[in-house]
Amino acid sequence: MLQTLVNGLIAGSLLAVPAIGFSAMFSVLAYPNFAIGALASVGAYAGWLVNSQWGWPLPAAFAAAFLIAGMVAALAERVAIRPLSQAGALMMAIASLAIGLILENLLRFGFGNDLRNFDLPIARDLRIGELRIGPQQIDNVVIALVTMILLWLFLRRTWLGRSMRAVADNPDLARLKGVDPERVALIAVLIGGGLCGVGGTLIGLDTSIEPLTGPRLVLSVFAAAVLGGLGSIPGAVLGAMLIGLVEELTVLELAPTYRTASGFLVILLVLTFRPSGLLGARRA
Amino acid sequence: MLNYLGFILVLGGIYALLAQSLMLSWGVTGMVNLGLAGFFALGAYASAMLTKWGGAPVPVGLLAAIVAGGVAGLVVTISTLRLRDDYLALVTLGFAETIRLVAANEVWLTGGSDGISGIPSPFPRDLGAGFNGLYLVLVSVLALLALAALNRLISSPWGRALRAIREDQTVAAVAGKPVTRIKAEAFGIAAAIAGLAGALYGHYTSYIAPDMFEPLITIYVFLAVTAGGNARPLGALVGAYGLIVFVEGTRFAAALAPGISAVQAASLREIAVGLALLLLLRFKPAGLFPERSQKAPIR
Numbered sequence: 001m002l003q004t005l006v007n008g009l010i011a012g013s014l015l016a017v018p019a020i021g022f023s024a025m026f027s028v029l030a031y032p033n034f035a036i037g038a039l040a041s042v043g044a045y046a047g048w049l050v051n052s053q054w055g056w057p058l059p060a061a062f063a064a065a066f067l068i069a070g071m072v073a074a075l076a077e078r079v080a081i082r083p084l085s086q087a088g089a090l091m092m093a094i095a096s097l098a099i100g101l102i103l104e105n106l107l108r109f110g111f112g113n114d115l116r117n118f119d120l121p122i123a124r125d126l127r128i129g130e131l132r133i134g135p136q137q138i139d140n141v142v143i144a145l146v147t148m149i150l151l152w153l154f155l156r157r158t159w160l161g162r163s164m165r166a167v168a169d170n171p172d173l174a175r176l177k178g179v180d181p182e183r184v185a186l187i188a189v190l191i192g193g194g195l196c197g198v199g200g201t202l203i204g205l206d207t208s209i210e211p212l213t214g215p216r217l218v219l220s221v222f223a224a225a226v227l228g229g230l231g232s233i234p235g236a237v238l239g240a241m242l243i244g245l246v247e248e249l250t251v252l253e254l255a256p257t258y259r260t261a262s263g264f265l266v267i268l269l270v271l272t273f274r275p276s277g278l279l280g281a282r283r284a
Numbered sequence: 285m286l287n288y289l290g291f292i293l294v295l296g297g298i299y300a301l302l303a304q305s306l307m308l309s310w311g312v313t314g315m316v317n318l319g320l321a322g323f324f325a326l327g328a329y330a331s332a333m334l335t336k337w338g339g340a341p342v343p344v345g346l347l348a349a350i351v352a353g354g355v356a357g358l359v360v361t362i363s364t365l366r367l368r369d370d371y372l373a374l375v376t377l378g379f380a381e382t383i384r385l386v387a388a389n390e391v392w393l394t395g396g397s398d399g400i401s402g403i404p405s406p407f408p409r410d411l412g413a414g415f416n417g418l419y420l421v422l423v424s425v426l427a428l429l430a431l432a433a434l435n436r437l438i439s440s441p442w443g444r445a446l447r448a449i450r451e452d453q454t455v456a457a458v459a460g461k462p463v464t465r466i467k468a469e470a471f472g473i474a475a476a477i478a479g480l481a482g483a484l485y486g487h488y489t490s491y492i493a494p495d496m497f498e499p500l501i502t503i504y505v506f507l508a509v510t511a512g513g514n515a516r517p518l519g520a521l522v523g524a525y526g527l528i529v530f531v532e533g534t535r536f537a538a539a540l541a542p543g544i545s546a547v548q549a550a551s552l553r554e555i556a557v558g559l560a561l562l563l564l565l566r567f568k569p570a571g572l573f574p575e576r577s578q579k580a581p582i583r
Contacts, residue, residue, distance in 0.1 A: 032370050034318075034377070080562050087569060090316050093373055094506060095565055097318065101503055102558035105551035112547055219378050226374065257389045264378035271371055272363040 012244025021195030027231035038103035040214030043069035043197020073193020223263030229280020290416035297423035311514030314450035322380030325497035327482030353479020399493025513571030
């Protein structure tokens with residue numbers, strides 16, 4: 001039972017990174033970006049190339065994952081999605097779905113469907129009483145936490161971060177104050193996409209990488225973001241932790257294959273009874 | 285060759301039904317269904333299980349698929365009817381994934397990832413080309429019926445209410461339209477049509493498995509409906525046949541490309557589908573048959 005709890009929290013902290021990315025993009029851009037799964041895969045492959053092909057250490061792999069996934073997301077936003085803004089949020093969401101399909105298949109074209117693994121030293125699990133934790137899992141949690149703290153500092157302490165929150169809150173008012181919403185939107189996509197890339201790399205380190213590594217994650221990410229309240233960043237963290245726990249419990253009590261289906265159930269329940277989520281603003 | 289042509293046309297008819305479904309919910313009402321593949325799968329499984337294991341005649345199976353699709357449509361929409369439309373997109377996406385998981389894992393119910401084979405068909409299969417011909421007539425008639433029915437529905441007062449809701453829910457509500465009920469009805473009908481398409485698919489191929497109902501199918505239908513015109517039944521029909529030609533065309537084109545593996549060829553085809561959808565959304569969002577503005581009837 002304790003093991004399940006720990007596993008759930010570990011899974012949750014990994015999930016929190018892309019969930020924050022998704023929620024941050026939603027709050028600034030006002031449409032759900034369905035390319036997050038493919039972006040996570042893009043980041044995972046970038047990290048894998050740097051780490052196991054070039055032999056660079058993991059921090060460099062994470063930086064590459066963040067930058068590449070973020071730039072791909074920003075490019076897609078600029079070239080393909082933003083021009084549809086007149087047609088409404090739904091059109092942009094559908095376009096992001098097409099972007100996701102294209103990215104996933106570009107990866108498949110370049111790397112095939114084979115499973116890829118990071119170059120990791122083999123290490124024994126740590127044992128604390130009955131508990132077993134892999135050292136890499138601890139590293140992953142630390143990396144996830146550091147990412148979240150950096151993002152929090154960025155949003156609270158920098159001018160750019162504050163203008164991002166301002167645009168999310170009220171774009172018109174932000175514009176009056178001299179904030180350029182276009183630029184802020186692009187930076188939000190860069191960061192959001194980058195976080196998805198880091199999330200994909202974390203999952204890749206935990207398991208292995210293939211083009212569907214990211215897309216498989218999508219339902220859990222949505223569930224975390226909806227449970228926490230779409231657009232709320234603390235909500236995404238809390239939601240991800242809870243979804244991590246729920247999924248581990250599902251594995252324990254039901255069947256491992258229903259891990260993601262429990263996420264869907266959570267989405268249905270939350271939207272039916274408390275659509276604003278746990279920490280979301282009261283406007284749905 | 286004749287058999288291949290028959291197969292293409294039957295598939296086109298099945299996609300035409302899926303396209304009518306998406307046209308009604310997305311194009312006319314503004315409710316995005318990203319889980320179309322899930323309703324398609326649900327219909328296929330409902331009818332296959334009932335006819336293969338329950339021994340029911342095929343028409344009963346088709347009816348059951350319609351009911352199953354419609355009921356699932358209502359269940360999925362109920363949680364999001366009062367919310368912004370992008371929540372429905374999230375829920376339907378999750379729905380399709382969950383259906384696929386259940387189909388792949390509940391072996392006692394669905395045969396698991398082996399799928400269901402030997403699904404009965406309404407006509408004897410040993411007719412060969414005759415079977416293809418008869419099935420083509422059946423699918424085409426149903427697709428045309430759906431087209432005619434939706435044409436009538438859309439030009440009815442109910443259809444006008446749908447468009448009013450798409451343009452502005454608040455205004456529609458102020459005008460006294462029961463917005464939530466009408467939205468649920470539209471989505472339910474649309475999902476029922478997708479269920480029927482699924483059943484027809486299963487009875488035609490005689491074999492279904494969870495892998496067949498991947499999210500790519502949903503994107504295919506978005507491509508078809510966007511190309512044809514997303515608020516016109518005729519547009520959806522033409523778009524669906526156009527889609528099949530396009531998809532089969534990419535198959536031949538990929539076979540011609542030198543020096544690439546099968547996996548690479550498949551990924552190139554999917555990239556072509558994604559690019560085509562992006563380009564249409566950007567440069568020809570109204571499609572081949574744009575929506576006509578309807579004048580109010582003179583009293």
